[in-house]
Amino acid sequence: MAELKAKTPYETVTGGASGPERMEVTPFVAVEVDPGALTSLAPYKGQAKALSTALEAAHGMGLPKPNRMTGKQSAQALWFGRDMALLIGPAPDASLAAHAAVTDQSDAWSVVELSGPGVDEVLARLVPVDLRGHVFKRGHTARTLVGHMSASVTRTGADSFRIMVFRSMVKTLFRELHHAMIGVSARREAAGAG
Amino acid sequence: MRFSGLRVLKEGLTGNKGWRPHWRDPEPKSDYDIVIIGGGGHGLSTAYYLAREHGLTNVAVLEKGYIGGGNVGRNTTIVRANYFLEGNSQFYSHSLKLWEGLEEDLNYNVMHSQRGLINLFHSDGQRDAFARRGNMMNSQGDDAILLDREGVRKELPYLDFDNPRFPVYGGLFHPRGGTARHDAVAWGYARGADQRGVDLIQNCEVTGIDIENGKVRGVQTTRGAIRAKKVGIVVAGRSGQVAAMAGMRLPIESHILQAFVTEGLKPCIHHVVSFGMGHFYMSQSDKGGLVFGGDLDFYASYAQRGNLPMKEHVMEAGMALMPMIGKAKVLRSWGGIMDMTPDGSPIIDKTGIDGLYIDCGWCYGGFKAVPGSGHCFAHLIAQDRPHAAAEKYRLDRFRTGYGLMDEEGTGPQHNLH
Amino acid sequence: MRITCPICGERDIREFTYQGAAVALDRPDPEAGDEAWDHYVHLRENPAGRTRDLWYHSGGCSAWVVVTRDTVTHEVFDTELAEEAKA
């Protein structure tokens, strides 16, 4: 019997199977990543603390405060909106469901890693939030807009961000990132050329 | 003094010394038959028609600032009769007919220009909704033509037909739609009312409405008390505050609508064009400026100014629809106060107080309604019964649910109409 | 205009969707009568000045926020979560 084949969001939209999408406009790179399972955790009334404890016990980190991410590379908890966190990486432990609405979101989001020196400038073309390094530090996250798309934006390093938009909008995300990257890149070139 | 080309020639030859004031600045009398609160387009036209149609000239129009200083002087000047719900259909049809004779009637060139209005649609569903509208317009005796995509291309070749996010499927063409010179409308009515004996009192703010035993007796103003047998409230942008003086609460939330004009350009847009997917409409003024607007800023406001997100949205829509306008430069933006009702349609009605009448809730429809609103409001005040064209504009329709006119179908959220 | 979401912090209004007067929080009893319901659904105080209204942080965390602000100056005095304003 044939198997159902999994595709990345970008592969799905383009009908191709060439692996995760990677787009480079020197010195910036945007690449589609597979962060593992994505599970939304929405604690029931009065259960946030209990959920945090259960999360800590099961996956090694507590519930993040608003606008923050907790955890390590292998398992992260990303604040994802009012009364909601997104468990990234492992499959959720069964104990969590006692305290929270647990919903699989692994296929709902397109996840893109954007990096390059001074990459804040690229996102400054798309995101109405102050993402400069001394304000929006590693582990800071925001539910906000990227262009006209509802998004989650997280700083993952000095020069890198994780951007999440609805899976169906992945093409628009790459298109808008491309436009922004080209603009910043051309300015750098023009400034360099004097 | 009658205006004419000959008069302009004669005055030109004699140094333009003979021109007289277009209206007087009388002191308020202590007593009038009728006081109209509000010297905007609707108030001035009400006064004009009270005098012209009903012979009532012992009338004062009280204006807290300068006449024509409200929305009549800060809109996108579109004149149309393209509604599809009973009530609106007959009213705007009536108003458009008044527009069509307005210059002769007022002896004032308001530059009413029926250059045609095209509402674009971008899906089969929108086409069907516009077909319903167009058929209603025709059955009302107005004019509508359903254009297909090629028909639109013929009229508006500069639209983006090649790579648009929302392709143009067609358009509803309203040949009698168009524009007018907004200020001139206010001035023309003011002059006409003044010539017939109406007192236009500027810089006179109403501070209270005198009511005794359920009957109106007059108003208090910053220039003294004025008695009146009847009082009409027609104060777009301040309806809630003035109605509150009579103890009324209205089904109105006031919102900003921004509008924009570019620097003058040689003629490039003939019609009034309206986008179906992004709240954007544009026409070109006689001076060459592209006059355009979009949706409300969405939050309740009396500031007469808006914020950037809606400006950007409107201009993005402009670029989406007609990419040739990119290098037109926006010269000025401004905001009007839209009195939004729960169904997006206005109110012309008696109040619970004897002798007190109200004309309000014009949402964005106010400018084209200026003649019709004044004509029907004057009728209501003079005859104490509604004019047939405006009989659906009842205040109690929201409570009873009878005769709601929700053209947008968005329900009782005021800012969505 | 910028509004401070009680959860996310200060944000551009492009992230928010406006609803209308905060009277929407005070839903009448089904039997309250047509006048009470007319007031709730249709009639508005519509002040030129200080007002309380409801905004949805649609482009952010999905919180409903009650904003106290001035409709003439656009000054924002205070924001709180609708959930807490209600409680």
Next chain:
Amino acid sequence: MRIPGKGLIDETQVSFRFDGHAYEGRAGDTLASALLANDVRLMARSFKYHRPRGPLTAGSEEPNALVTVGEGARRDPNVRATVQEVYDGLVARSQNAFPSTSFDVMAVNDLLSPFLSAGFYYKTFMWPRAFWEKLYEPVIRRAAGLGALSGEPDPDQYEKAFAFCDLLVIGAGPTGLMAALTAARGGADVILCDEDNRMGGRLLAENEEIGGMPGHVWAEEVLDELRDMENVRLMTRTTVTGAYDQGTYGALERVRHHRPRGPLPKSCFWRIVAKRAVLAAGALERPVAFRNNDRPGVMTAGATRAYLNRWGVAAGKSVVVFGNTDDTHRTARDLIAAGVHVPVVVDNRHDAEPQGDYRVIAGGHVVNSSGRRGVEAVEVAHANGRRESFACESLAMSGGWNPSVHLACHMNGRPVWNDAIQAFVPKPGMIPGMTAAGAANGTFSTHGCLEDGQQAALDALSDLGRKAEADTLPPAGDAPYRIRPLWAVPGRGRAWLDFQNDVTVKDVKLAAQENFRSVEHMKRYTTQGMATDQGKNSNVAALAVLADATGRAIEETGTTTFRPPYTPVPIAAMGAGGGGIGFAPQRFTTSDAAARQSGAPMIEAGLWYRPSYFPKPGETTWRQSCDREVRMVRDAVGICDVSTLGKIDIQGPDAGAFLDFVYTNMFSTLKVGRTRYGLMLREDGHVMDDGTTARLGAHHYLMTTTTAAAGNVMKHLDFVSQALRPDLDVRFTSVTEQWAQFAVAGPKSRELLQGLLDAFTPEDWPFMACGDISVMGVKGRLFRISFSGEHAYEIAVPSRYGDSLYRELIARAETLGGGAYGMEALNVMRIEKGFITHAEIHGRTTAFDIGMERMVSDKKDCIGKTMSERPGLMDPMREQLVGLKPVGAVKQLTAGAHLYNAGEEPVRENDQGYITSNCYSPTLDTVLALGFLKNGRARHGEKIRMVDSLRGLDALCEVCDPVFLDPKGEKMRG
């Protein structure tokens, strides 16, 4: 005329063209300075009288020298020659003149000016009526306007961006530089914006010393320090165009107006969010109104000095200077030092003395100019009335300076009159968080500007909670500003106020004579201040004239409203990203690629794309494909992607109670493993949305919304939960994107699934059942629901498998004689079944109207219930949902057509309803329609008239039940 050795720009030559002629300029030149250097001063024609014009100013406020830059689709109209930088290959030409600026036939208007007085058009062109649109208006429109758009799509790139800072400094003259330096040294994040291509402001235009060095050198030193600081961002060529709420500013950066084509965006529109701002935008010089003051060669004195000192260009070999402050003398000194002849300085102050080797006429006025296409001489009146003529090539005039208060007034604040400087200044606090400083605040000495800028920065630092110290200010000029009002020189003839719009002193007086006495009336009647400079050059003088004509003081007369933008902003910049497909995000289903590969035309459904139909070889019309697809589903099996419907996962102990509150019908009673159709109302009792909701567990539901309403429903649920019923413990997550969901519909759907699902017992899946399944090893969900009226399922898998499953489904369907069906077929089948969509629930329909009033449970309260019971919403004469079939000769029914009683005239008064949806039903071989008809449910069987005047159709049809096919639902239940 270029003066060797003068100016701050380098010697690099650049070649450009203007009106077809080749010229040489220098890098750093503006088009205006380069043309003046080439002795070209006629650059444009005025708007109304088509008078010849040269540059009046040296800045963005220029009213005269507007040109068109570039060619073809890139041509850019109404560019200020005074701002446009020249570069190699620049092509510019004049506009609003035919055939040329030197000979413009429209200049006949100038001769007709007595008849073209203010507001003349309101008094004429009324007869005959039809002539307005046919004759008068076209002529007026052609004569009006300035430059022309290319008429082609703008091919340039534009961008928008956000920036944030502690302190925004607007303007980089002495005030702004000092403010930025102070704030930056104090540790604040600073953005310093200047509209010029080079920072320094008036320091680049004046002979002025700061700290013992030339002002421009001091400026460069400050800029060097600022450039090296990480907390400072310098933005040249960036005009702050508007001040908005809570410290938001709009700014336009001209990124590539000074370069030939390349990858750079043409411009960038910035939204700058600043905790504090300093308005250091300087001041603008006022021209003086006197007879024929508009001739090329007449310019402001400040512009004369700027051309001389910054660009090394003299406006003429001999220049008369006229003014009312010491700037007059500064101008004369600079000119003389550069070797330019100054025949006379006319100073309207009676105590004026020469400050150098030149003649002064104290208490005098320039009363007229003469010359052909440019000034050749001016006539001066002495204080005693004696007239004297002076030959000259240029006149430098100054009526004093207006602080650039504009941005401070963008929130409706009105500036206040300052008698000492005869100008309006900002009132503190007009923009929360913004302080005006320096010349923008009416401080005109260099020392005063430095002091003001420093203080404004210190105040801002203190507001920001930073410790700040005042450094010692470098010494700078601190001469007092002495001014004698000088607005309009009395006399005959036309004296221009608004140069571009050709508004003269006479026009303003005529407005007053006709009782347009309010400043707003005067503006609107005369068009004073409505030109591209928005009155920057003329408003205050016009006010003074109006005040004089109406016997009021200037402050009493008031100003008109200052509105954004400060200088015009291209629509393409503020609308960047909106063109083409960029206007809104595109959403693609997981089957999108497969559908396109099979040739399906895709149509927009909200932000989504969905296949319209799937053409097979030989099919030439959509109807052929659609009819086949309908038959295919009815006879075999069809596959359709339904993932775009909103899916909301609802969990929590109170989930059932919550759904009971948002739906009209009961969901707390629904069995686990079952699905129910639900109807949702708005609070005003009209239908909001409908859809099915499945109960997956005791506390777990999955709601389906329509595609169009998905976002709104989510918002509504959040509202009800947070704002109305926070007592209920329930949580929502949108899973629209998580699941790819496909309808498998038709009599062979069961057979198809049997081979596909890992364990499938059809008997376990009765109509409206739902639950987990395994599809080729992948966990999914199955719903036994139908929107086609057939025995049907919807199968859902995680989206990553969507493409794969879709292809598998199609392949299997094809082996069963089935295949894909699109939106057209879906629509036909739902009409056949009388299922409603947003064509019917269009926001004005109630449950009563669609015959679902019994779905409003009387056992409970729900959103919309109370208001749905308003008498007007239950009235039997409301338009009710009906089915319609043609019964006359005309067999067409069209959506949007209206209904009338048979035999009645199709006029609005007789309107009985309208058609919402129509189709040809291949199943029933007839045209069908759904519509709304007054009291329709009671009229089944009645014959009524359908009229579609737009399409010329007039048909007789029969009213029937909206369910045309299988009314008992045996097929879908069976």
